[in-house]
Amino acid sequence: MRISAKTLHENLVSYLFLSPILLFFIVFMLIPLAWTIYLSFFAGGILQGLRFAGINNFLTLFRNRIFLTSLRVTGIYVVIIIPVVIAISLFLAVLVVDRHIRGKNVFKVALFFPNLAPMVVLAVLWYFIIHPEIGMFNIVLRSLKISPPNWLGSSSYALAAIILLELWRGVGFYMVIYIAALIAIPNELYEAAIIDGAMGFRRLTRITLPLIRPTLLFTLVMATIWNFQFFDSVFVLTRGGPANSTSSVVWYIYANAFQYDKLGFASTMAVVLMVIILILSLLQFKFLRSDFYY
Amino acid sequence: MHLHNRTGGKQSQQGFWEKASKKVIIKKLVIYLFLSVVSLSCIYPFLFMFSTSLKATMNIFSSPMELIPAKPTLENYAYLFRTLPILRWISNSFIVAAAVTLVKIVIDSMAGYTFARRIFFLKNLIFVLILGTLMIPAAVTLIPSFLIIKRLKLLNTYWGLIIPPLSFPLGVFLLRQYMSTIPYELEDAARIDGCSAFDIYARLFFPLSAPAITVLTIFTFMQQWISLLWPVIVTSSTEMNTLTVGVARLKAESSGVNWGLIMSANTISLLPIIIVFLFLQRYFIEGMTAGSLKG
Numbered sequence: 001m002r003i004s005a006k007t008l009h010e011n012l013v014s015y016l017f018l019s020p021i022l023l024f025f026i027v028f029m030l031i032p033l034a035w036t037i038y039l040s041f042f043a044g045g046i047l048q049g050l051r052f053a054g055i056n057n058f059l060t061l062f063r064n065r066i067f068l069t070s071l072r073v074t075g076i077y078v079v080i081i082i083p084v085v086i087a088i089s090l091f092l093a094v095l096v097v098d099r100h101i102r103g104k105n106v107f108k109v110a111l112f113f114p115n116l117a118p119m120v121v122l123a124v125l126w127y128f129i130i131h132p133e134i135g136m137f138n139i140v141l142r143s144l145k146i147s148p149p150n151w152l153g154s155s156s157y158a159l160a161a162i163i164l165l166e167l168w169r170g171v172g173f174y175m176v177i178y179i180a181a182l183i184a185i186p187n188e189l190y191e192a193a194i195i196d197g198a199m200g201f202r203r204l205t206r207i208t209l210p211l212i213r214p215t216l217l218f219t220l221v222m223a224t225i226w227n228f229q230f231f232d233s234v235f236v237l238t239r240g241g242p243a244n245s246t247s248s249v250v251w252y253i254y255a256n257a258f259q260y261d262k263l264g265f266a267s268t269m270a271v272v273l274m275v276i277i278l279i280l281s282l283l284q285f286k287f288l289r290s291d292f293y294y
Numbered sequence: 295m296h297l298h299n300r301t302g303g304k305q306s307q308q309g310f311w312e313k314a315s316k317k318v319i320i321k322k323l324v325i326y327l328f329l330s331v332v333s334l335s336c337i338y339p340f341l342f343m344f345s346t347s348l349k350a351t352m353n354i355f356s357s358p359m360e361l362i363p364a365k366p367t368l369e370n371y372a373y374l375f376r377t378l379p380i381l382r383w384i385s386n387s388f389i390v391a392a393a394v395t396l397v398k399i400v401i402d403s404m405a406g407y408t409f410a411r412r413i414f415f416l417k418n419l420i421f422v423l424i425l426g427t428l429m430i431p432a433a434v435t436l437i438p439s440f441l442i443i444k445r446l447k448l449l450n451t452y453w454g455l456i457i458p459p460l461s462f463p464l465g466v467f468l469l470r471q472y473m474s475t476i477p478y479e480l481e482d483a484a485r486i487d488g489c490s491a492f493d494i495y496a497r498l499f500f501p502l503s504a505p506a507i508t509v510l511t512i513f514t515f516m517q518q519w520i521s522l523l524w525p526v527i528v529t530s531s532t533e534m535n536t537l538t539v540g541v542a543r544l545k546a547e548s549s550g551v552n553w554g555l556i557m558s559a560n561t562i563s564l565l566p567i568i569i570v571f572l573f574l575q576r577y578f579i580e581g582m583t584a585g586s587l588k589g
Contacts, residue, residue, distance in 0.1 A: 013491050014414035020401040021466060022420075028461035029427050032438035039437065092332065095325050100318070110333035112579060113340065116567045118520035120538040121560050124545045125343050128553060134358035136342060172336060176579050229431050232522045236542050250433045250523075257437050258527060270434045281429050 040268040045261035057268035067269060069244045070252040073159060077248065078227045081163050085170040086219065092171065093178035094208065108179065111172035119169065123236035126165045127152070152238055155245035162233050162246055174219055181215040182208065221284045228277055249273050340564070347371070347558035354553050370554035371562075380562055382533055383540035388566070390455045390525075390536060391518035397456075398465050398514050399507055406469025407499045411481065412491075421470075424463045432523060435461075440527055454528045455536065459518060465510045468584065472506035473499050512574070512581025519567065537563050 015022075043053040061067055096107050114122055129137045130151045138148040151161040185208065193203050209216075231250040234240060240247035240255060247255075249269065257266035341361065346354055348366040357364075374380055408414070409421050439458045448454035476499060484494050500507075525536040535543065541559055548555060571578050 010412065011414045014408050014412045014417075017404045017408040017412070017491075017495070018420070021405040021463070024401070024457070024460040025424065025427075025463060027442065028439055028458045029430075029435060029463075030423075032435035032442070033427070033430065035438035035441075036434050092329070095329060098325065100322055101325060101329070107329045107333050108579075109575065110337050113337055115582060116571055116578075117564050118522070118538045118541075120520075120522055120542045121563055124541060124556060124560055125339050127545065128343070128346070128557065129339055134355060134553075136339075136359060139359055168336065168339075171332075173583065177583050180583075225429065225431070229433060231433075232538075235522065235526070236545060250431070253433050253436070254523070254527075257440075263437055267437055270431075270437070273431055274434045277431055278429060 036267045036270050039264055040271045042264035042267075043262075045257075045263040047261050050264060053264065057265055058272075061265070061268050061272065066244055066247060067249075067252060070247045070249045073245065073247055074228060074230070074249045077159065077163060077166075077230060078224060081166050081170070081227055082220065082223050084163075085167055085174060086216070086223065088167070089171045089174035090178050090216070093175045093182055094204065096175070097179055097182045108172075108176060112176050113172065114169045115173050119232035120236055122169055123165060123233045126161070126168070126233075127237055130161055153242060155241075155243045158238050158242060158246045162230070162237060165233050165237075166227070166230065170223075174223070177215065177219055178212065181212040185211050217284065217287060221281055224280055224284065225277055228273070228280075343557050344561050346553060347561045349554055351552060351554050370558040374555055374558045374562070378540070378544065378559070379533060380537075380540065380559055383535050383537040384563065384566065386452075386455075386534065387519055387537040389452060391515045393452070393456045394459050394518045395511055395514045397460055399511060401460070402463075402465030402510065403469050403500055403503065403507065404495060405466045406473050406503075407495045409466065409470040410473035410476075411499075424466055428464060428467070436523070436527065439524075443528060449528055450530045450534050452534075455525060455534075458524060459521070462517075464584075465514065468510055469503060469506055472503050476502050508577050509581045509584045512578055513584040516567075516582050 039050070040057055041052060041054060042050040043057065044050045092107075092111065095101065096104050101107075117125075129135050130148075132138065132148075132150050132153070135148075141148040149157040151157050189207050189211075190203060193207055198206065229250045230248050231254065234246050234248050234251045235254075238246040240251050250273070253266045253269045253273070256262040256269065345361050345363055347370050348368070349360075349363045350365065350367050350369065353360070353363065353365065409417065435458075443449055443454045443458065446454075448457070480498060480502075481494055484498055489497070520538065521536075522538045522542065525539045526542070529535050529539055532540070532543075541563055544559055545556060
């Protein structure tokens with residue numbers, strides 16, 4: 001096969017254009033990826049030194065109580081937060097785009113506002129709001145004759161507090177995405193539906209939901225990937241406690257790698273986390289793809 | 295039935311509209327009320343944060359619900375600026391976020407143009423590889439990235455904070471999608487005028503992609519501004535902390551003791567973004583949700 005000088009030149013120029021991103025991509029994405037998989041077969045860490053352990057890490061991992069707990073914690077968190085946050089934000093979006101409602105932008109900005117703050121700042125603020133003595137949320141609950149739990153001090157409520165925090169942030173975030181999708185639906189469809197006598201709920205299930213289905217599924221995939229990695233709120237609020245009740249997988253990876261110096265074991269968990277997320281997103285994308293055309 | 299209806303037709307129709315409009319008004323009121331309550335509960339904590347930052351510690355405990363402080367004071371802010379390098383943290387965060395954003399814009403747009411318009415060896419394989427890593431959790435590359443940065447002796451430096459995030463390839467994908475929609479005729483005309491490949495990228499594709507680049511700018515900047523996990527691992531001295539790390543450590547060290555101080559730090563750390571947001575609101579919302587919109 002002969003390669004003409006022109007083709008060679010074209011290739012050279014293309015790779016010159018790509019070289020900076022490829023450099024960073026290879027050094028800080030591909031190599032780390034391979035390295036993590038490699039490390040997952042080793043025991044030990046930086047200080048103790050690494051020893052080859054074969055598949056031992058993987059075997060002990062699934063007998064490790066705390067890792068299993070962190071899988072459960074992450075699972076509960078994801079399974080609760082995703083349907084709740086998507087349902088509430090979609091509901092709010094439907095209300096806000098209603099053509100009778102004025103001041104759309106005020107509601108939109110107010111609900112989106114928490115997203116301007118880093119999760120750290122939100123978490124610190126949340127910590128203050130649910131403070132056992134002076135927390136405003138608890139004072140409100142008490143005035144409603146509900147005795148508030150000691151949120152972060154109790155192993156049954158700490159995760160709930162973290163879920164509520166993410167709800168506060170997430171509702172506005174997904175809402176603005178749904179608003180954008182809802183606005184794109186042509187008004188004629190609704191007018192036609194009104195002439196056909198379709199009332200509110202039917203319009204929602206027959207027009208709105210099917211038309212924003214791609215957006216819904218896409219946010220579902222993204223929300224799953226992100227929420228599976230929740231860390232910041234745990235880092236600020238509970239550091240995995242009490243009694244590991246908020247130890248998310250990423251938190252436990254962080255703690256093993258950078259606090260207990262168990263790099264190998266942490267890498268094994270990272271590989272498992274990656275496999276779980278890949279399987280979940282592949283499954284969701286399978287549904288998503290078949291829904292792109294309707 | 296039919297006949298009966300026809301006789302009283304006009305009247306009953308009027309009644310119907312009156313009832314309907316009354317129903318619409320009530321419905322509207324309920325919606326407004328509901329949206330206002332939800333919006334207010336989203337915003338109220340921030341107002342409260344600001345008001346707490348203006349209270350003396352004693353008053354925070356004696357009247358915790360008070361929104362407008364009876365005796366506002368700036369002593370928390372004075373103490374904050376005196377004892378903590380919060381301005382340093384803000385400028386650290388700003389330097390890192392701005393540097394990552396600038397570099398990303400240049401290298402992602404170059405790659406975006408190349409994938410959108412150029413033909414080269416292994417093009418599809420490389421693109422699929424880049425796209426595939428979008429799904430990979432940050433925790434997976436964390437440990438080796440740390441080891442590499444450590445070996446390069448860049449721990450606790452700006453370089454160490456800036457370089458690893460440059461590998462995140464969402465922008466390549468975003469810009470490739472956008473640049474694919476730019477008409478071929480423009481490119482052909484430029485080529486006939488004797489423009490080189492670099493000219494076509496720099497003087498045609500880059501400026502024409504301004505909307506997508508704006509989205510990428512805000513997305514990348516905010517992504518870095520709020521990031522915690524990587525800065526926590528890389529920085530070890532107080533001076534090198536980014537804002538998120540500084541605030542998190544401040545909370546860990548003085549939690550439950552000095553709420554006025556913590557809330558004033560929180561307020562200061564929100565301020566720069568709020569100011570930018572006021573000017574660039576529309577772009578902001580679009581940019582921050584870019585990761586979840588399909589290309």
